[in-house]
Amino acid sequence: MTANNLLSNTRVVRAGYANKARVTEAQFRVETHQDIDLASVKTGEVILRNLYLSLDPYVRFTLDEEGGDTPPERRLLNVPFYGLGVAEVVASGVGKYPVGSLVSANTGYEQYTRISGLDDPNTPSDIRVLPTHARDESKGVPLSNYISALGMPGLTAFAGLKVLDVEAGKTIFVGSAAGGVGQLVGQLAKLQGLRVIGSAGTDEKVSYLVEKQNFDGAFNYKTENAREALTRLAPKGVDYYYDTVGGEILDMMLDFINERGKILSVGMVSQENGEEAYPIRNLKLIARKGVSILGFIYWHHLQYFENGDLDATVRPLLERKEINYREEVFDGIENTPKHFVNMLDGKYAGKVVIKIADL
Incomplete structure (x- = not known):
């Protein structure tokens, strides 16, 4: 925490469009701001400390200025990319997301993400509270699996x-x-x-x-x-x-x-x-x-998250080594642009994950 109680937040923003061309690192910019104040959380908001970020091909569509099914607000320049991540709730104004709980959500390509509007019943939330055993990596199931084999x-x-x-x-x-x-x-x-x-x-x-x-x-x-x-x-x-x-x-x-x-x-x-x-x-x-x-x-199939079927079926298979799930985990939010481009170019095997922080 800095003297003015603001946390430093490094994020990856959309610097330009690729449109129909191949994506390069020129479409990304890494920047750091001191703009996260945990004491500022309001009712209906949470602040997440992001731990793992999933790199997925569908994010490529946000680099086209027009067209596709991606909402316009997800294609704006100079704002962070959004992607599925695993995070820890570090400040909360929502009772069902208490501080210290682990969640998966569209976290943003950044160290901290503020999500607002969670008190509006007409606004669906994509925040998924992870089971308590998600913290237990002793049986060979890493937390990162909750944005891959269990995500x-x-x-x-x-x-x-x-x-x-x-x-x-x-x-x-x-x-x-x-x-x-x-x-x-x-x-x-x-x-x-x-x-x-x-x-x-x-x-x-x-x-x-x-x-x-x-x-x-x-x-x-x-x-x-x-x-x-x-x-x-x-x-x-x-x-x-x-x-x-x-x-x-x-x-x-x-x-x-x-x-x-x-x-x-x-x-x-x-x-x-x-x-x-x-x-x-x-x-x-x-x-x-x-x-x-x-x-x-x-x-269309989120019931398998909500009713626990995915976790109940796949996690035991991972624990017993009946399934061998391959991840490529890279450290550092600042390295996201390089790994995103390499992922699109098919240079990696398995699920590509960025580790942002330790639990």
Whole structure:
């Protein structure tokens, strides 16, 4: 605390737009202000001390000046980026968020975040109070998992398989399988009795999927033709496609997938760094083959957070090492721009997390 009772707050702000171009560090600026006064918290507000920050491809859309579904206030220049994080409540004017509790929320790319308006019943809150055992890392489940395997990526994997209504004995193909969502989709599907095939962008990631994460097969989409690889790895075809990639491979899968197959459309990471939209040519096969395409967005499935199903199902699997979840954790809020760009460029394996502070 400084002499004037203000805490120093380092944050990462949007310095410029990338629009349709590749994102670089030029779109980010790191700045520090002394602007956090814990004594100033008002009724309906909390102040969070951020511990871990999730870096996710969807934040790329906030670097386009216009278009997309991102609210305009999330695309303003000279304000902090927003992203999911794990934080400790350090000042509170809301009874259900007491000081000392751990939460996950849209925390901002910053050391401290003030969230207001929580006393307005018409304003939904995305603050999730974490279970008390989240603090216990002695069983091999780090707190950072609450923005990865036990957070939004975990919910997306867990609920996505429920939406697909998968059946044991069938085959699922997971695009971008080495990412924060895909690696968990494959391992959960395997535990449910499916044959699991994945794709990734390096030979090392491919080997890790098979040797450490129990995929039945995987291939490097940068060096092997996807259709040829799937023909080799899934000789009976593919019944489900968990799609986080979109573009050309989605078009191919409409042709390759078995009759009455199901495709879950979760994201289109192939087109999230300024690439032009890929023209899908095989849409006629949806009707001809009876294929179902199901859209997915995680906030339609928050009940699995609220009722504890995600935590009750996945945390024991992590504790017993039945699931091997891969995170890349980097220290320092000031290093966020570099790691965000590298994440979009596919340079990391697993979920990318920034550690801001110790608990």
